Amino acid sequence: MAEPGVLILAGTPIGDAAGASPALLAALTEADQIAAEDTRRFRDLCRRLGIAPQAPVLSFFDGNESARVDGLVAQLLDGRRVVVVSDAGMPAVSDPGYRLVAAAAAAGVRVRAVPGPSAVLTALAVSGLPTDRFCFEGFLPRKSGERRTRLASLASEQRTMVFFEAPHRLAVFLADAAAALGAERRAVVCRELTKTHEEILRGTLDELAAWAGGEVRGEITVVVEGAAAVGGSLPEALAAVRLATASGRRLSEAVAEAAVAHGVSRRELYDAALKDRADDTEGRTRR
Known part of the structure; x- marks a missing residue:
């Protein structure tokens, strides 16, 4: 039986092809099989890099990753060198690759990475916001209700946050975030x-959000500062929630805004608001 091969996650340039490393060029030219998120973009990248890999190139994107995993693992177990590339940046980070890495690791196959440029770290570094602690949230849900719920859950997050967003959804994302x-x-x-x-x-x-109301194009990364680490007043925040809901605001939205404004835990405020609403309903019933 052949010795297992190696799975290589190869980071590709996020824009300027000059960001490609010698290690990336070597990985592509020495591969036995290449799995690319978009085969046309991959061939264009090779053209810009001035290389012509001899390995077959397989389409490997979110829609077909699950169906491709078994075949690629079989190649790895047969001793082949499989290289995964996404359109830009590191595979498996908001890009295809995670399922294959998990399956390869479970099969005892060695997994390596060729480091490359990262939109997450590049945006964080140039943002001017705190970099000592951060979290990556990737793409939020496309449906407005789910996106707002996710953002509300991050209202008290004190770490700097990094998001990806499509240009045509940037304005609504920023408005919901605000x-x-x-x-x-x-x-x-x-x-x-x-x-x-x-x-x-x-x-x-x-x-x-006002700026993004115009036409926006290109790849977008958004960096948002974390919540201030201050101890606020729960009663004052609850009073703000009462006022907001009385004027027609949804409870979840009112809680998210008041939690940020008053520096309190969103979960504690939400629980307090539910109890307050129940007590109010019970009081009216008794009357």
Whole structure:
């Protein structure tokens, strides 16, 4: 039986092809099989890099990753060298690759990475926001209700947050973020990182949402500052929730905004608001 091969996750440039490392060029030219998120983009990248890999190139994206895993693991167990590349950046990070890595590891196959540029770390580094602690949230749900719920859950997150977003959804994302996290929360929109038309815009979520109302194109990464670590007043926050819901705001939205504004735990405030609503209903019933 052949010795197991190796699975290589190869980081590709996020914009400028000059960001490609010698290790990436070697991985591509020495591969026995290449699994690419978009085969046309991959061939264009090879053209820009001036290389012509001899390995067969297999389409490998979110829609077919599960169906491709068994065949690729079989190649790995047969001693082949399989290289995975995404359109830009590191595979398996908001890109195809995670399922294959998990299956390869379970099968006892060695997994390596060829480090490359990362939109997450590049955006974080240039943002000017705190970098000592951060979290990566990737793409939020496309449906507005699910997206708002996710953002509300992050209202008290004290770490700097990094998001990916499609250009045509950027305006609604920023508007929802302003409502859930606070209109004055600082943020940075990074567009087309390392490319010719790179643009980095800094401002509050409210200001950036207004800017994004126009036409926006390109790859987008958004960095948002974390919540302030302050101890607030739960009664004052609860009073703000009562006022907001009385004017027609949804309870979840009112809680998210008040938690940020008053520096309290969103979960504790939500529980208190539910109890307050139940007590109010019981009081009216008794009367």
